[in-house]
Every structure is written in C-alpha cells, then in structure tokens.
C-alpha cells in the first residue's frame with residue numbers, strides 16, 4: 001500500500017527551511033520519496049495508491065515526549081496511587097500512552113515506571129495488540145536508599161557500586177532500552193562510584209544512562225559518564241561546559257518548573273493563587289476552534305493550575321531553571337523534549353510551547369521535539385525527520401507552527417509507521 005501526501009509544506013526538522021508545494025510518497029511503513037511537486041490526480045498503478053490532498057497543510061515528523069511516567073497521576077486528589085493495584089495502574093497508563101498518539105506524540109521515552117508497565121505496553125504496541133506510540137523504556141528508577149523518589153513504587157533503592165550493578169542488570173534483564181538513575185536534588189546523593197557502576201554496566205550493553213540531576217550532583221553525574229541530564233535546574237557555566245564537552249543531552253522538562261510562572265503571566269492564576277475563571281474562559285475562547293476544543297482547553301487549564309498549586313515551585317527556582325536552559329541553548333547543548341507530567345500528550349505540546357517562551361525559536365523547539373529526541377533514543381537514522389528512507393511517523397497540522405507554535409494543536413492527521421491513526 002502506497003500513500004501519497006501532496007500539496008503540503010514540509011517542515012523536515014533536518015535544519016533546512018520549510019519547503020512549499022511538496023509531495024511525500026510513503027511505501028508501506030517508510031518514506032520513499034520527498035519531492036517538490038504536486039500530484040494533480042489519483043494515480044493507480046499496480047496495487048493500491050492512496051493520494052491525500054493536504055490543501056497546503058504542514059507535514060512534520062511525529063512529536064516526541066522523552067520524559068514520561070505513564071502511571072503517574074498528578075494531582076492525585078483521591079490518593080489513588082497509594083491503593084491502586086499494578087493492573088489498574090497498567091490500564092490507566094496504557095490509556096495515557098494511546099491518547100498521546102492521538103495528539104501527535106508518536107514516540108515516548110518512559111523515564112521511570114512501576115512494575116515494568118512500560119516494557120509491557122511497548123511489547124503490546126509492537127505486537128499490534130493496541131495502537132500506541134513508539135516506546136523507549138527505562139523500567140524502574142534507581143536511587144540510593146532514601147534518595148529522590150524512593151517513596152514511589154517505581155524506584156529501586158541501592159547502596160554501593162555492587163548493588164548498582166545488580167540493579168542495572170536487573171533492569172536490562174527485563175528488556176529496558178535505557179537506565180534511569182536519580183542522582184540528586186541539589187547535593188550529590190548517589191556517589192560517583194555508584195554512578196560509574198551504572199554507566200559501566202549499561203554502556204557495556206550499548207545502553208545509555210539518564211540522570212535526574214540538578215546542582216552539584218549534575219557535575220558528578222556527567223563526570224561519571226551519564227548520557228542525559230533530566231531537569232538540570234541549577235546549572236552554572238562549568239556544568240554547561242561539561243555537558244557540551246561530553247556531548248551530554250539535556251532534557252529540561254521546563255513545564256514542571258515554569259508552568260506556574262507562565263500561568264501567572266497569562267493572568268490565569270489570580271492574586272489568591274487560585275484559578276481566575278474569567279481569564280481562563282477568555283483564554284480558552286481565543287485558543288479554541290470549536291466547542292469540544294473549548295471544553296478540552298478549559299479542563300486542561302484547570303488541571304495545569306491545580307498542578308502548579310500542588311507543586312508550589314518557588315519563583316526563584318523557576319528563574320534559575322530558565323537561566324540554566326538559556327545557558328545550555330547558547331552553548332549549543334543538545335536539548336530534547338520531555339514533559340514529566342501526565343497527560344503525556346498534552347504536556348508534550350506544552351513543553352514545546354515552553355521551549356519557545358524560554359528562548360528557542362519555533363524551528364529549534366520543533367527540532368528538539370523530533371530529531372534531537374530521536375538522537376537521544378539512538379534511532380535518528382530511522383526517525384525524527386521527514387526524509388526518504390525513514391519510518392513514516394508523521395503529523396499534519398493545518399496552520400504553520402513556525403509562525404505560532406500553538407498551531408501544533410490544529411492537528412489534521414497522524415501517521416504512525418505509515419498508517420493513518422484515528423484522532424477524533
């Protein structure tokens with residue numbers, strides 16, 4: 001089965017400018033051809049050819065969210081996470097992943113999950129039991145005893161290099177793609193020899209290590225050989241230089257730290273710290289194409305405000321994080337798109353918007369959410385750009401995201417592995 005997407009503008013995310021009046025030929029699950037031409041009529045040769053006139057819409061690579069926790073529920077008012085069985089949790093997590101695909105997130109890296117739910121869903125999608133995003137999974141997060149996140153079901157506590165080796169091998173045994181460690185929240189909780197053990201064992205098997213790290217622990221983690229820093233809220237010039245010199249990826253997860261400030265800027269959080277209903281309604285009206293869109297937008301805004309309240313991120317931490325991001329951007333560190341909070345899809349779109357607010361231009365933010373995120377997962381030869389030979393994970397949006405990044409929400413089509421996904 002061949003699919004021809006014609007009469008479109010291609011934003012390939014290769015670093016090239018957008019190209020108008022293009023045609024993309026998809027053969028099976030791969031892009032066969034990207035050319036400057038417009039098909040005028042349906043061509044039928046041998047087999048079936050489906051021609052879709054996109055009427056000037058924009059074709060991009062599918063989007064990525066490389067820091068997701070499908071099980072997570074935040075805010076968790078009913079305290080569900082404490083009592084939920086792994087099976088109930090797994091069902092909820094699957095819904096979260098499937099919904100992400102419907103908003104254009106065709107690939108997800110799970111940066112820590114309980115009970116290997118991520119491994120199971122990856123397998124289910126690969127086997128075609130359900131249709132979901134492409135997945136890259138880390139299994140459980142490894143922390144030191146009492147370290148960041150120890151109280152969650154998804155963490156394994158270790159002490160010393162030998163326990164670290166054991167824990168990493170345990171994850172690898174379950175079929176993970178990467179290893180996630182939680183180094184620190186400002187000080188160095190995991191010690192250098194423990195981190196080195198993780199990178200040695202993982203690298204020996206060709207797997208990379210990502211580290212939740214800020215402040216001092218971040219430098220320890222880079223020196224011990226980690227491949228990606230998550231959050232990195234407090235980075236000085238030396239830390240940024242270390243990242244650059246060691247070719248370490250930076251996954252800033254801006255939305256979790258920046259959202260409260262942004263919502264305040266938009267006037268959506270009132271002076272009392274609570275939701276400003278009139279402002280939210282006005283915002284939703286302006287940003288919605290239809291009534292369903294309005295309901296969804298209003299609900300999302302309320303959710304974001306509740307999350308912002310529950311997290312209580314201080315303004316000075318938010319500004320330090322923003323400064324860290326800008327330093328990394330100026331230095332040319334490879335920045336990826338991870339959003340940390342669920343729903344995985346909605347928050348990926350928000351993360352892209354936050355990257356633009358934080359100083360990237362639209363093209364840089366799109367490349368972060370496609371090509372660079374695919375590089376982080378070691379598959380940029382197959383995914384992350386619109387080029388002949390690559391797998392056909394694509395999105396089509398009605399308006400130009402290079403003019404207004406929010407246009408990513410005006411989704412027309414999603415293709416995963418060359419197949420059209422039902423998005424309504």
Ligand SMILES: [Zn+2]
Nearest residue numbers: 067069111340
């Ligand atoms: Zn996380």
